[in-house]
Every structure is written in structure tokens, then in C-alpha cells.
Amino acid sequence: MTTQTSNPMWHDSILGAIGNTPLVRLNRVTAGVPCTVLAKVEFLNPGGSVKDRIGLAMVEAAERDGSLKPGGTIVEGTSGNTGAGVALAAIAKGYRCIFTTTDKQSQEKIDVLRALGAEVIVCPTAVAPEDPRSYYSVARRLATEIPNAVYLNQYDNPANAEAHYATTGPELWDQTGGRITHFVATAGTGGTISGSTRYLKERNPALKVVGVDPFGSVYYKYFFTRHFDEDEIYPYVTEGVGEDILAGNMDFDLVDDYVRVTDRETMLMTRRLAKEEGLFVGQSCGMAVAGALQWLEAHAGELTPDDVVVILLPDSGFRYLRKTYNDQWMRDHGFLDQRLEITVGQVAAARPERAGLVSVNPADTLGDAIALMGERGISQLPVMDGGAVVGSLSENRILHVLLADPGARERAVGTIMAEPLPIVPSALHLEHLSTYLEREPGAVLVQDGGGVYTIITKSDLIGALALLSRDGQRVMKSGITE
Ligand SMILES: Cc1ncc(COP(=O)(O)O)c(C=O)c1O
DSSP states (O other), X not given: OOOOOOOOOSOSSGGGGSSOOOEEEOOSXXXXXXXXXXXXXXXXXXXXXXXXXXXXXXXXXXXXXXXXXXXXXXXXXXSXXXXXXXXXXXXXXXXXXXXXXXXXXXXXXXXXXXXXXXXXXXXOSSSOTTSTTSHHHHHHHHXXXXXTEEXXXXXXXXXXXXXXXXXXXXXXXXXXXXXXXXXXXXXXXXXXXXXXXXXXXXXXXXXXXXXXXXXTOSHHHHHHHOOOOGGGOOOOOOOSOOOSSOOTTOOGGGOOEEEEEOHHHHHHHHHHHHHHHOOOBOHHHHHHHHHHHHHHXXXXXXXXXXXXXXXXXXXXXXXXXXTTTOHHHHHXXXXXXXGGGOBHHHHHHTOSOOSOOOOBOTTSBHHHXXXXXXXXXXXXEEEEETTEEEEEEEHHHHXXXXXXXXXXXXXXXXXXXXXXXXXXXXXXBHHHHHHHHTSTTOEEEEEOTTSOEEEEEHHHHHHHHHHHHHHHHHHHHHHXXX
């Protein structure tokens, strides 16, 4: 009788359990999608997120290049997940960890980092990246002040994207038997999407890659224009994704299309993934799936039953128990409020006077435009040329022009008008509308089925919300009494 020797079934440390996460088919939230849609379930990594992959890779790269020596200190800026991955590597290899994070991140993430033995410094979110108080600046400073310390800098550290090139990409290829046709992912540092895609496109250059961004991040606009627009930056709630900087690991040339998703869509889809698919995942997972479904709906005509779409789900729902999975938090942020289901078209249709759009011609004088605005009591005017929208005038614009040139009243509108007002689809939900109206010139145009334009301003939105809340109360009251 011979003794059977089998391969050992254990890992030498928790680091061996990183990666090789499963692909799971989405069955319910994808109803109507004419192809296979799979989720790469990264919360099954030991630290609870995709970032375990880069924690280990960046620590080992720092050991190799000599910047991290035995007994050294690792400093990193993290929204929480990278910190957990780095902390696991640090525990296995005997390093001290100091992490900087922002006050936007959930308490659960900070608790996890401390549980893993790290020191955590919470910095303000609402400061510019170059501000000395930002979590980027504090991490950089600490790494220079503390002896034998290294700043890993996941944003620009090539070991980040390399880790995904070496692990995530090959896993996606092998687990689909090379059948993956579309890859959808969110981006923060860009390591996940750039590294995985670089590998996958080497295997199949026809692969389509879609990035998903939150409203309030610079990536979406940068992808389409290659212009870093600071006006795109405003606070949003979804954690870990989108940026107010261009991270070195983000390679836009590898991405084929970009979509963006509101916080509300993100939170609601995150909850649906738990309830309908049994995937208890984090916010950016809801964002990735909401973005993927948006893209798949817009491109339904191009899809075939053989297509295999993979969406990467970065982290776990346990990190958001006091946020996305808490009803009060969801209500406080308006994410459970049905009023926002109302579309711009419905607001336009409910406007008291719909007697046609008040506009001026490029050949009219500024004086004519000012008189018209005064007569109608309006603050913005579209400029139309033979039915086409060619520009706009707002009170701010007029003031600016008159201050610079008091004789400008005689000038033709066409020489001083600003960009046309954004034209939004009538199916746009109110929450998307507010992101347009918060910016100059504070108005949009919406076109109905017959091609007729209506202007929607901030005061229209306020009026619509007030009306809806009044009607909503009436409906609620009648529901109680009947
Ligand atoms: C929850 C979550 N989702 C997505 C990402 C984005 O991943 P990447 O930095 O690889 O672009 C991060 C990054 O920190 C994250 O924490």
C-alpha cells in the first residue's frame, strides 16, 4: 500500500487567500438584457475588497526597490479598502502602518483599519488635493518626517495597475474561457480598470471597456474631451470612486466609453444587488452595475446572445451598514424619496404658460434683449437662429459685458452671447437636472416629441418640488384616512 501525498490545502499566511474571486451571473437586475452579464465578486478577498491585490503588490514592490526596509513604516492615503489590503501585507511581513483618510469615508472602514493594527488619521474631504490638510498632503508629509517610512501612493504607483495586469485580467480571461466581450468597472486610482484592461486587450483587442463615474468627478468629462475641468468637481456621497485629480494609474486610452451615475441610482442599485441577487456589496458595486445597465440599454441593438459582459464589484456591504443599508441615512440623503422619479418632461408639461419659448435672434441688439427680459421678468434668454439654438444670454453675462463696455447695448447679441443652454432629454430625472441647474447659467432646454423647446430654470424646479411635496402629502393623508 502506498501513502497518498496530496497538495497541502492551506496558505502560508492570509496573503495566499487574495485573488481568484468567483464570477457570478446576475439574474434579476439584468432582466431584459440580451446577453450574459457576470459579476466579479471582489468582496470575497480576505480584506473585503479588490484592493487586497494592490496592497500586497505595492508593499512587495517597495521591498524590491529598497524603499521599504525591515521594521519600516508604511504610509498611505486610502478611502479604506487599500488600507485594509496594505494592513494585511504589513501584518504578514511585520511593518507598521499609518493611513490617512477623509471624513467622508464610512466609520466601518476606519474601524477595520484600526482592527488590523493601523494608525488612522482622518482629514477633511472638502479641501483641494494640494491643501496641506488634504489626505494626500498629510500622507506625503508623514512619510518624509518619519524615519524609515515609505509613501506607497496608490494613485501613481505602477505596482497598482501591474497587480491587476498580473491577477485580475488573467482571472477574467480564464474564468470566462476567453469569452469576455465587455468589461465594465469604476475607477478611482484607475489601477483596476487600466491593469485588467491592458491584459484583456492584449488577448482580445476587440474587447469593449466601459468606465463608470459618479457625478462630481473629473474623469467622465476628461475621457470625452481630454480637458481637466475643475467645474466638474463637486461633492458626492459614493465612496472610493471618481477623482478630483488625474491619477497616474488611470489610462484613458484603454477605455472605450464612459457613463456616469448619480448617488441615488448607486445606492438603490446597491440595495437591489443584496435583495435580488444575494450580493451584499458596497456602494461602488451598485454604481458599476447601474452604469453597466445604462450602457447596455443604450447599446442593446449591438449586443448578441453570445456576448459576455463582466462587471467588477469592488467591495463588501459590511463597510456601509450605517450608510447605504440604513433606512434613516438613505432618507436623510433623499435616496428613498420617490419625488425624484419625476422627469424633466413632466416638469416642462406642468409649467403654467407654455406659449412657446421666449428667445432672441443673433442679429437683435443687446438693448432689445434687455428690454425683453425686463418685460417678461426672466433672467436667461436662449438665442435662436432659424429654429436652431445657437447661444444664450443670462443676467450675469449681460452684467459682465456692460461693465466691460457700457456702450454694448448697441451690439448684436450674436457677438456677445454665451454657449447655448444645455439641452437635456425629457426623460431625465429631477436629481440629474439639479446637477445642471446648480451651475451657470442655471437653466436648461428640454425638447418635447414635437421638437418644441421649453426652458427650465431653478425656479421651475423649486416650483415643481414644492407642488410635488404638497400633492405627496395629500396622497399620504388620503391613504391614512381611507
Ligand atoms: C469601494 C471602491 N470601489 C472602487 C474603487 C476604484 O478602484 P481603483 O482605485 O482600482 O480605480 C476603490 C478604490 O479605492 C474603492 O475603494
